[in-house]
Amino acid sequence: MFIVLQYPFADMRDFLRANGWRLSKPWLLSNPSVDFVRASGLIMDRRQGGIEEWAGEEIYGDASLALRLPNFLKKTSSTHLSGNSSISHVFRRFYSNGITSRMDIGFKIKPQEEIEEPICINxxxxxxxxxxxxARARVQNGYHPSLPLIELGNMLAQHFLNATTDRKRVKGKIHPWWFSAGEPVVIFECPKKIPLQLPKHCRHILAIPNEDIAILHTRLNVNKKNYSCWFMIVGDSDPDAVRRVRIHLGRLHAECESVKQVLVNLYKEKDWANSLDSITSDLLQNYINTTISLIEKPKRFGIQNKCLLAAARTAIKLAPEGRITSLVSMRRQVKAKIERYIMESQSNHNKEKDMKSMPEINLKDISIDGDFNFNLIAGNNNKNLNKSSSETPSELQEKLKYLSDTIFNLTTRLEKNDAAEASKNLDLLLTEAESRSPNKAKYERYAETLIHLAQKTAELAEPATKAIQAVIKLLQQ
Structure with a gap:
């Protein structure tokens, strides 16, 4: 079994003047085994690499110093885990793709000894x-006293905010909401051959028959802390396909929570929302527009994404009137998309609250007792996960998202007029690229302007040019 606990974060500093005094590295432009996250650990290459469908998954920051777990965890856990199992491996990793960040704590669990009749695991x-x-989270003067692991999201958010702030440039107060923690999620991966008793109210979401993977979802509460939980029941599956599905579930949750925190801050932090200038407002609108479009894609590399998104989204809780006054100044398209997204997230939350109690589900070998059937196929168009992502339109959305992140970073290094010009041309390029019939002369003109502006920065000239050319290449196909 393999279990990952994730804390998602939203880094608001791209939408602040002076970029919130954020360090230029290790964000986005990291050099593995050289750069590091302060008081956390080195930037490392992911051993098995990233995945094409999500940018930024190929490297991570070792976060062993950011979070301390109990000593001798591998020895002491066997008495607390079901089925005479023990923890054989633990990792702590920090991922960031600019605005969306997350920390993953992974636990590999294996039976302590081979037995003929497997014990059902609760x-x-x-x-x-x-x-x-x-567990103990890192604070400025050492480590905070131990707290339950599930409760450390806000404390870790403040650690990473402090660890990535240029202290020499700080002028004024650093606000906690600049790096906001979202709702945690757990991804619980279990082989079909291990009998597993699932929690009540667990819903079957999707089956991927080509890869023999079933996905279930529920929401749980411990110590008055809510969190989302995905179960991946894995049969005779390609390990790489299983890994890609696991990464997709984690990244989907992180992106949803990042958008949610940005929208909540738009409502709560009125002084900031009302002070947005044309540059930061354009950056904010482009982020919201491209990210919502990306996560709402009906399919992601052959998986029916719509049903996963419905389960992953949590309610965006605003005041009773449920309005964000700063939306008035936004573009009509973006404003309508935000209002619909908020309404759908709240509607989905209400449906979950109205669900009737279900009997507990027991998995033994490859069967399920209860009202679920793993042979249920959510659509007839599931594709093999090993096929190239270029066979789906999501590839363009992913390239646009990466381009947006890169140009966001570029604008923080340009003079005010150049930054405004870059933001304007990015917006025009995104609009043209997402239209039904992109005008080649127009999108090439916007791209040429962005490349010209990128050449004014030594460190971003090459990555920005490559990101722009990747989008143009797809548009010309």
Whole structure:
């Protein structure tokens, strides 16, 4: 079994004047094994590499110093886990793609000894044990006293905010909401051959028959802390396909929570929202527009993404009137998209609250007892996960998202007029690229302007040019 607890974060500093005094590295332009996240660890290459469908997954920051777990965890956990199992491996990693960041804590669990008749594992007990492990988060003067692991999201957000701030340039107060923590998620991967008792209210979301993977979802509460939980029940599957699905579930949750925190801050932090100038407002609108379009794609590399998104999205809680006054100054298209997104997230939350109680589900070998059937196929167009992402239109959306992140970073290094020009041409290029019939003369003109502006910065000239050329190449196909 393999279990990952994720804390998602939204880095608001791209939408602040002076970029919130954020360090230029290790964000986006990292040199593995050389650069590091202060008081956390080195930037490392991911051993198995990233995945084409999501940018920024190929490197991570070792976060071993950011979070301390109990000593001798591998030895002491066997008495608390079901089925006479033990923790054989633990990792702590920090990922960032600019605005969307996350910290993953991974636990590999294996049976302590081989037995003829596998013992049924109670998933609720395992999750309760792992999420309440006493852990210590890094603070400025050492480590905070131990708290349950599930409760450390806000504390870790403040650690990474402090660790990535240029202290020499700080002029004024650093606000906690600049690096906001979202709702945690757990991804619980279990082989079909291991009998597993799932929590109540667990819903079957999707089956991927070509890869023999079933995905279920539920929402749980421990110590009055809500979190989302995905279960991946894996049969005779390609390990690379399983890994890609796991990364997709984690990244989808992180992107959803990042958008949610940005919208909540737009409502709560009125002084900031009302002070947005033309540059930061354009950056904010472009981020919201491209990210919502990306996560709402009906399919992602052959997986029916719509049903996953419905489960991943949590309610965006605003005041009773549920309005964000700063939307008035936004472009009509972006404003309408935000209002619809908020309404759908709240509607989905209400449906979950109205669900009736379900009997607990027991997995033994490859069968399920209850109202679920793993042979249920959510659509007839599931594709093999090993096929290239270029067979789906999501590739263009991903390239546009990466381009937006790169240009966001570029504008923080340009003079005011050049930054405004870059933001304007990015917006025009995105609009043209997402139209039904992109005008070649127009999008090539906007791209040429962006490349010219990128040449004014030594460190971003090459990555920005490559990002622009990748988009143009897809548009010309």
């Amino acid at each position: 998933a609720s007990n395992v999750l309760r044990h792992l999420t309440t492990l006493p």
